[in-house]
Amino acid sequence: MGPRAAGESGHELALVDNAIDLELDLRCYRLSAIKKAAYRFADRFTAVLGSPAQDRIAISLRFKSTVTEVAAREATRMFFQELLDQELREQIAAETDPIRTLILAHAFSNLDLIKREP
């Protein structure tokens, strides 16, 4: 099951007390991707993460008191797009990080960083 708003029927996102509450499936989005997406959206809301339990995590998006419902929903929509991007980045990193390490090691393998006396 994908994202849904807690306490709401269907997948409607409701702004209650300047917050939108979500529950995310950790089989769809790993925790590191959720944290990175939340960090990136820190100028729009503060994401309060609950404890992961049974492949799910509760997350409350806390907005400033001046936010409108339309703006909050739009920020939440963009947050889900960012979640997808971050999850893809995590997958790519898992596959390519060892190669990146290899390339960097190879790039500097002949570099003598210590100036030796002749």
Place this chain on the structure above:
Amino acid sequence: MTGLHARFRDRTAFAPRADYRLLPFRFIRLDDQRYVVTSDVGEHVVVSRDQLIAFARHELPVTGALYRELKAKHLVFDDDSRAALDLLAVKYRTRVAPVANLTGLHIFVVTLRCDHSCHYCQVSRQTEDKTRFDMARDHADKALALVFESPNPAIKIEFQGGEPLLNFGLVKHVVQEAERRNAVQRRDLQFVIASNLTHLDDEILNFAREHDIYFSTSLDGPEDLHNANRPLRGGNSYRAAVDGIARARAALGHEFVSALMTTTPASLPRVEDIIDEYVRLGFTSIFLRSLSPYGFAIRTRLIRGYDIADWLGFYQRGLAHILAVNRRGVQLREELTAIALQKMFAPLGSSYVDLQSPAGIAIGALVYNYNGKIYGSDEGRMLAEMGDDSFCLGSLDDRTFASVMTDDALQQILEDSLPESAPMCADCGFLPWCGADPTFHRATQNDIVGHKAFSAFCAKQMAVLRHLVTLLEDDPDARRVLMSWV
């Protein structure tokens, strides 16, 4: 199969393999439809989301044009292109090799005195008669010792102020002494004086001609705008600048004079006028610079006069006008754009010290302040004038080049602010074209890394790069002009 045919493998043996491996890459959203994918050495491809997903899932047809482009730009490799790893390593080493040269730019603040009272002055100038804000000759000599301890084969000495021509005696001394030392050292040595040109006279011009000294001046646009931004007590700053530009060009040559502008709130509606003024005066380059959060720009609250969105509108209109000027056959390039394009397309990237990874602090530029203190950047000394000495690297009285470069505080700043390990930057598709600006983030967020979601630096970089990639992708006329700036 017999005879000649037996010497050849069947053509199916040469068909592209269906499987491939990913090389390290980052990506970022360009707009609602497209993504920018970049390699670690700054090569890029623009793709749709479906293409990005197919690429990452190894589902891309290996016979297609996109696969060939990804392979050519070292974003994938297969059995036919195992050399990609070697090539990528060589490209990476080439791109970062200049860091090992260490400091090439050395800024001498020979005085803080100035006759102007610019509202945006970043260095907190002092009035003309306060000679206690002049650099002592002893400090200048100690600074020169540091300059030539740097291993960089190309050394640029830049004189700044205040107004450096108010302490021209020391400028002469530094030039002559640097040339004397360089007779043995044989570096590629260059001098630049950053001046408002008000005090330019024949003696200065003769000396500049004898020693191949360049001038960098300030020109904020047409006369009324320039004079409003740069008040000169009892004088006309614009006339002094324009007359000085003409005299310096006549004495030294056209290419020995360049100009910089600063965007104030009054500049915002007039970008076309500013650009036309540069064209009228025969400049081939203009730098559409936003205000920096230092000095009088903060004290006078001028910096609150516009936000980054306002400046971006100014920049985009300006770039459109510059491209139109070029299409008329007049050569004019915008410097911020050129720096970004060099990072996108040139093997060595750009040497612009304010946009490097690791940050250009100290390893790109050193500043020797009038009072003998050493800073890792011009902005670092500007911050110091506001009471924050966190970028001070000690005093000329007790420092060697080696002790500055190995300073624990400097190493910590460079390590902590490295974009490759900074939150948000580490996985940003624009990382190979960006850099660290620890001084800006210290000034605005009291933290050298800064939270990029709140960073005007990040917002500006993102918007400029998105705009440029969009122009390169969607506007063939613009692309032709922009590529001529690389």
